[in-house]
Amino acid sequence: MTEGSDDIQALIALMARLPGLGPRSARRIVLSLIRKRAGQMTQLAQLLDSVATSSRECLTCGNITDRDECAICTDPARANGEICVVQDVADLWALERGNAFRGRYHVLGGTLSALDEIGPDDLGIPALIDRIHRDGISEVILALNATVDGQTTAHYIADALADSKVSVTGLAQGVPIGGELDYLDDGTISAALRARRRI
C-alpha cells in the first residue's frame, strides 16, 4: 500500500484509465487535489455525481443535455432549414465554439465501418433521413472527419438523399488558418490546389 490508502490507489487507478492520462499524470492530479484542501475535490465529486445522474442524449439530435431536448434544438433563434451532421458530440461542441453555424445538428455517434461491423442502422441513418424529410430541411451539411470512414459515411448519406431536393454539402478542404505549406501533407496541398479560388 504505497500510495496513502486503498481509496487513493483506487482513485489513481480509475483516473489513469481516462483518455490522455496514465498512472503518472493520475498520481500527479490526485496528489494536487489532496494538497489543495479548499474543497476542490469535494466540488469535483459533486459535479461528477450530478453530471452522471442528469446528463443524457437529446432525443432529437443526440447532443448531450440534462433535459429531453438540448439547448440548441429548443432555441427559437436558430435556423430550422439547415442541419449539420457530425460524427460526435465533441465535433458539435467544436463547431459551436467556431460560432459560424446557426442551424440545427444531428450527432451520428460514429461512422460506418466495415471492419467494426457498423452499418447505417447502428448509426440511426434511416432516422436521420426521416428527420430531414419531416422537418423540411433544405440543406444538409456533412461535417464529418476527413478520414476514410468519415468520407464513406458522408457519401452514403449523400447517396441516400440524392433523389430528394435537399442540398447536401460538405466542409471545404484546404490549408488551415495559420498553416505553413512546408508542414502540410501532400493530400491537403493538392486538395487546396484543386479547390483554389479567385482572390
Add this chain to the structure above:
Amino acid sequence: MTEGSDDIQALIALMARLPGLGPRSARRIVLSLIRKRAGQMTQLAQLLDSVATSSRECLTCGNITDRDECAICTDPARANGEICVVQDVADLWALERGNAFRGRYHVLGGTLSALDEIGPDDLGIPALIDRIHRDGISEVILALNATVDGQTTAHYIADALADSKVSVTGLAQGVPIGGELDYLDDGTISAALRARRRI
C-alpha cells in the same frame, strides 16, 4: 451554453485547472465519462468524495494516509535507524515504487527558498532534527531534487546535523539507467565522471 449543461461546463472548467490538463483534454475526459455510462463517473465521484474526507497527513512523517500514522510509519518490518528525507509525497511514492529503501521517511513539503520566503521553520526542519535525535536515527538520506533549492535545503539539514553522530548521505548523481551520453547535459556527465568507480 454550448457544452450540454451548466454542470457539464462547470465540470470541464474545474477539470481544466488540474495539473497537466487544459480545456481540450478536460472536454475529452468529461465526454468519455459521459459516454461510458457503466458507473465509472459515479465511482469516480464516490472515490473523490471519500478521499477528500478521509485523507490527511501522517502525524509522524507527513505522508498522506487515512489514519493518524501512515502504513510506512506503523510497519514493524521496516528499519528504524534510517530516515529518508524527501521534498514531497510524490517523491516518497516514487522511492517506494523503486522498492530499494526499507527505512522510514520524512516529507518536508517543499524546499528552502529565499525568493518565496520559505525558511527552515516553514518546512518543520527543527521538528525533523528533534525527531532524528529522539528516534536515535543513525543515517539520514537526503533524497532531495538535484535542483538549486533542493541542494540548498540538503546542505542546510546536513549543517544542522554536523555536530551529531548521525551519518548524513545524499543520492548518487550520475548517468540514469538507459541514458545515452549524447543526450545528457554537461552537468550530469561531469558529475558522473567525478564520481566514477572501478568496475
